[in-house]
Structure formats: structure tokens, C-alpha cells
Amino acid sequence: MYLDYFPYDSLRPYQDRMLDAVYEVVSKGGHGILMIDAPTGTGKTSCICSVLAAAPGKTIVAVRTVSQIDIYIEEISKIWSKTRHRPEIAYMVGKQKICPLEDEFRKESVYAGCSRLKEWTKNYVSSRIGKSNASIYDPALDSIPEEEPGYRTFCPYYLRSREGFDLNGTVHFRRSGIALDVVESLKKTITPPSRLLESCRGICPYEIQSLYAKNCDIVIMNYSHLFSPDFQDIIFQWLEMESEKVTLIIDEAHNLGDGVRAMNSRLLSMRMIDMAEKEVEKFEGTLGQARLEETREKASWRREGIRVIRMLLPRLRKFLHSKQERMQESEALLDADLFRTFLYNGIEDIDEALSNFSDVAVAVADLNLAEGDRENLQGDIQPSLALVLLYLMDVETAEKDPSYQRKIIVSGSGGQKFARLEVNNIDPAINIRRITDNINATIMLSGTFSPLEAYELYCLGEENRAQKLSLPNPFPKDNRLLMAAKKATTQLDIREDADNREEISGHIRSIIECVPGSVAIFFTSYPMMNNYREVCLTSCQKAGKKLCIEPRSSEEVPTVLQEFFRLAGRGGGVLTGVSGGKLAEGIDYKGEALNGVAVVGLPLAAYDEIQKEINGYYTRKYGRVKGMLIAYTLPAVNRGLQAAGRVIRSESERGVILFCDRRFGDNSPGSVNEFLPDWVREDLILVDAKEGREIILKKVMDWKMDKTQQNKSSRNKIQSTSDQELPQTPWRSKSVKPGKRDLRELAKALGLGKDKSAAKTIAKSGPKSSRKNS
Secondary structure, three states: OOOOOOOOOOOOOOHHHHHHHHHHHHHOOOOOOEEOOOOOOHHHHHHHHHHHHHOOEEEEEEOOOOOHHHHHHHHHHHHHHHHHHHOOOEOOOOOHHHHHHHHHHHOOOHHHHHHHHHHHHHHHHHHHHHHOOOOEEEEHOOOOOOOOOOOOOHHHHOOEEEEEEEEEEEEEEOOOOOHHHHHHOOOOOOOOOHHHHHHHOOOOOHHHHHHOOOOOOEEEEHHHHHHOOOOOOOHHHOOOOOOEEEEEEEEEEHHHHHHHHHHHHHHHOOOOHHHHHHHHHHHHHHOOHHHHHHHHHHEEEEHHHHHHHHHHHHHHHHHHHHHHEEEEEEEEEEHHHHHHHHHOOOOOOOHHHHHHHHHHHHHHEEEEEOOHHHHHHHHHOOOOHHHHHHHHHHHHOOOOOOOOOEEEEEEOOOOOEEEEEEEEOOOOHHHHHHHHHOOOEEEEEEOOOHHHHHHHHHHHHHHOOOOEEOOOOOOOOOOOEEEEEEEOOOOOOHHHOHHHHHHHHHHHHHHHHHOOOOOOEEOOOOHHHHHHHHHHHHHHHHOOOEEOOOOOOHHHHHHHHHOOOOOOOOOEEEEEEEOOOOOOOOOOHHHHHHEEEEOOOOOOOOOOOOHHHHHHHHHHHHHHHHHHHHHHHHHHHHHHHHOHHHOOOOOHHHEEEEOOOHHOOOOOOOOOHOOOOOHHHHHOEEEOHHHHHHHHHHHHHHHHHHHHHHHHHHHHHHHHOOOOOOOOOOHHOOOOOOOHHHHHHHHHOOOOOOOOOHHHHHHHHHOHHHHHHO
């Protein structure tokens, strides 16, 4: 069974239940789905062992971020080194992460720059074949010229990935021999993303991974490869996968629904309109003599399509410009009736007009994209004219499908305002089921997946579609203190009440002043964080800690985090941020980096017209209770749990978690408390600010006493061992004297490997000569 793939000496608490369930679902197949809510420390990544043991086909691991790739790379590396199995693993990473020329693309995206250079590279190969007597171009036999960065006429990395050959006067392309050699070398080792470029020997890393992915056992890819409408219809064909032989692991699955919603969005900006107009001009200019030779029928659809486009693009520009000038920076629902009346004025049949628009958009796409470019999923962008068309078609779909939401967004940057139109599919279930219902089995994993029944409706759109498994927290209960406020709340009606503000301030002071070392305070919004900044500053000064504030800009996050981590060994720091923000999810605050967290308020979304429309859709679909839970309450609960989950990341860590809002502790039917994981509800202590401070102080004192007792026991254990025969070790032979490494092995054998004072005592027990020579 799966233990043959399991690379560890023993199972963690409850891990066998999880691995058994995974093995059963994957073995049975039949499009089965297993949803697992497993707290940090249960070893969720090891589920891949059960999948590999149960499924002979390909395993896909869908992740949200590049950092998650490294976690699975490490797990597979352990399988290689600790078992007899060597599963081959490839990963699909966005070009912006691995393109060697990424810094050279000025004023254009990596995808646009890549598409341009690939076309030029193929022209270069065609030219080389045309100038030589050979019918095949092999980059391994060519002296590739050096070009100035930023002014290239071809991509040397893509050039090395392809061979060109002439067939009946037309140049075609295939994978190069050196690219195939690189793939074969990758099969012999595990290569993380950080070492991929050097392992590709001057060949495009994306091309290498896409080639390797077709024949390996495991492919790690971003959510977008599977669930984006642009990729979903071609991913299996592109990677030559039989859907019935594919098993899918979805990591951090609590993010899947929102992620799929974001992917299934169409937008329209002023820049897209500008680009679309240029594409139409290019299309008309390149027809030339072909206009005289085409049939009257072909000329008719072309003329009509261009007429419609020439009418609609200026109107779209005018509409956007008007909103850009008049609206404040905000989001609002689009008045679809007003928009469509303005846009299609004088057009009797909208469907026919868009059909004619589509004919021209397809012709423009054929003109701009070479045939070979279509094989890449992430490499090529669609022409802007096609994107305008897709937006307009989704606007019309929204007339009949209530899951589509139309809105307008005005944002600001550098003193300027920019408007864009969006159409979002707010129900992810259809796009998720399009994958899960056509593959062998799906395993959905998360540490904050509660309640599973609600996530099942949100992601799968059906009750009892999946098997569900919730695991207890495997870490010692004594190592955590969980509290919820009795009185404090950020509810709008009493948010600014003086007594309520003092309660919140009291809880914040307790976390900062009473929890040793570094702590974090996560608020519902940036304005609320700023409202309590002085409270945090005053407590920081009293506790001798430094305040670190989450920046608005993502570019500044690494600097803030670096400083906060540095403070962990220097008295501690206090990190203030926003639940659901850049610092509250996806970051591991290991060891002494974080000893306490306060989640101030229930981080609900703004109750505006956009949210009300989302609430209405799910209420109509599932009823008021379940609908409001999925649309409004569930995202807030998850943001709170994610923020709280930053503390206590391993079995040995201890920490304090405070939910500073009375709604977390209210256990009435339908309350927030009802949707928290069982282990959280069982451990939760309701406190006011004064009681909370006293309980924290007592718990911290208990932990200190416990640590002192453990150190004392360790020293006694060492002393008793020195008076007895030591355990058999390699250096017990009279002819061999122990060095420091041997002494560390002894400490490990005694279970004292992490006890610094014990290690020093052992070191002193060894011969002086060995300490000196080590």
C-alpha cells in the first residue's frame, strides 16, 4: 500500500486516517472527490504517497503559489531518498517566473514579448534554411550570434528548443535533440525551480518543462492551468493526458473557489481598445491585392464586421472615458441597460453584429499568431480585438445567466484615474466540476476548510458530491491558548462606542505586553489598523518591542518581513496587518518568529451593492441560511482562521490566539462560532479584556515553569547516564575517542537533540582531547 511510498519512520497523529481515505477514493476512481480539513501538522503533503500507490496514471498537483511547488518538490525528494521509488516530477511555472529574458521586455508583458520573439525566431530559422542547401536546421550545429540584450531579433533560448525542417516548401518545427537530452537528464534528479535555468543548458526552461510534463508521473501546476477558461479545453490534449487516468490533488483548496472566480473574469480597458483599433488597421492594410481576388460573399462579411467594429470601439472608448472622469475611485455595478442601449444604438440584431465582429476577430488572430504558437498555454496572449469581443459576449451572457456579474472599476495611480469594465462569473462550481467530473479522482486539501459542507456547495454546487474528512489538531493542547472576546466587536452599530473601543484596546495591549517575543495584530481593514496605531505604539514602547506595519505596496512586503523576523531574537516585534492581506496568509512564521496573534473583528466584505448582488444570487440558489453563509460569512471566517493560523506551525511551538470579536464566541444557531473547526470551538475561552490579560499571564508563567522543569529533567537524565553504562555507540570502543559529532548523536539517542544546555553538558562529559580535536 501507500507505506511503500511513505518516506518517514512513523506516522503523525491521525495521519493514517487521512492516507487511508485518500488511498480508498483514488483506488476506487469513478470521478470520486475527497475533501480533507486537516490542521497544520497533520502532514497533508504526504497524501501524494497514497495517490502514487493507488493510481497508475498521472498525478496533477494544483497549487496557488510558486512557493507551494517547493513543498511538493521536497516531499518527492524524500520519496527518492528514503524509498525504492523514484517518481518523475515536472512543474508548470508562469513565464514571468522563469523566463531568462524577463528583464529585457520594456513596456510589454513577458507573454507579449515572448510571443513576439518566438515569431521572429521562427522567421530566423526559415531564413537560415532558405540561405543554405540543407532542408533541416539544427541549433546544435549552428553558431548562434550574440545579440545586445533588449534589442534582440530572436530568442536564443527558444531557438535551441526547436529544429526546423522544410517540407514541400513550408518550414515546420519540432523539438530539438538537445532539448530531448535535457529532459532525459532531468529524469535522473529532482530539480527545484531555483535551479531550473542552470539545468536547461541554454534552452527555454518553459519549453523544457512543458516537454517533460507530457511523460512524467507528477505535474505540479497553477490553478489557472486547469480552471481558466482559456486553458481548460486544451490542457489534457496539450499534455497528452487521458482524463480518466488523471488524479488531481488541490492544495490550499479553501482558495480554489475564489481563485476560479478570478480566472473566469473578462475585463475591458482603454488600452485594450487602443490595441484593438491598431489590429483592425493592420488587418485592413495587409489585405492588399487579396481584396480584389476575394468573392463578393467573403467581402460582404469582412466589410460588415469591420463596420460593426468601427462603430463599437469608439463608443466603448467614450463610455469608459465618461466613467473615468465622473466616478471616484471605487467599484460599482454596471448599469447594463444603459450600457447596452448606448453601445448598440442603431443596431437591430446584437447577436448578428457580434457574429460579424467575431469573423473579423478570428481573421485578425490568424494573421497575428503563427500556427506553432498555439501549442503553448501560457506563452501567447490573445489579440486585443478578440478580448474585446469576449467581454461583449460575456455581457450578453449575463442577460440570461445570473451567475455573471457586470461592474465598473475606477482606480488611481500616479495622480491619474483609470477605468475598466469587468464581467465576473461569481459561481465557480461549473468550471471546477468540468475537471473533477471527468478525471479518476480529486483530493482537496486545506488546513482551514471548515465547514466542509459549505465549501462543498461553493466549489461543487451539490450536497453529498464529495466524501469529507475533518481531522483534529495534532499538536499538544497545552501548547496553545485560544480565546474569544466576550464584549468587544467591530460591528458597525457599536464600532466607535467608547467602551467598546477600550475593550478592543485592552485586548490589543494584552497580546503585545503579556505575550513574550513577537506577536501580530490583524485588523479588518487598513483604516481600522490605523485607528488603533497609537494603542499599538504605546504598548510597544512599554514592552520594549518595535512596531512593523503592513505596507499597501506588495514591493515593500519583503523588507517589512525581514525586519520583523530579525526582531524575533532581539526582544520581539509587533506586526500589524489586515486579515486576508499580504501578511495574513501564505507566510510561515516558524519558531520564535510569532508567539501570539490577535484577529481584531470579523473580516466581512464591504456590504455594498456588489456584495448584495452576490448574496442575492447564492440566497436564491441555496436558501437564505446556506446562501448567506457561502456568499458572505464563509469568506470572513476563513480570513480569520488563516490569520490565526500563522502561529503554532509545529509540535514544539507554543502560542496565544485571540479572536477579538464576540461573534466568534457566540454559539447560537447560525452564528460564526458554529462554522469554526471543532478543535477551535472546544478550546475557545470567552474573556473580557481584563480576564484575557490575567489568563495570558498565567499561561505564559505555566509555560516558563514547564520549560524550566524540562531543562532540569534533561540535566538529571544526563547526570544519571554518566553514572551508568552509556548506550552502545560507534565510539564506545576503547580505540576510538568521541568527537563533537559523536556526542551530538548521543544527545539525539537520549532525546536531547534540541536542548542546548543538555548538549553542552554532554560535550563537557567527553574527553578533552576529543573536544579539542573536533
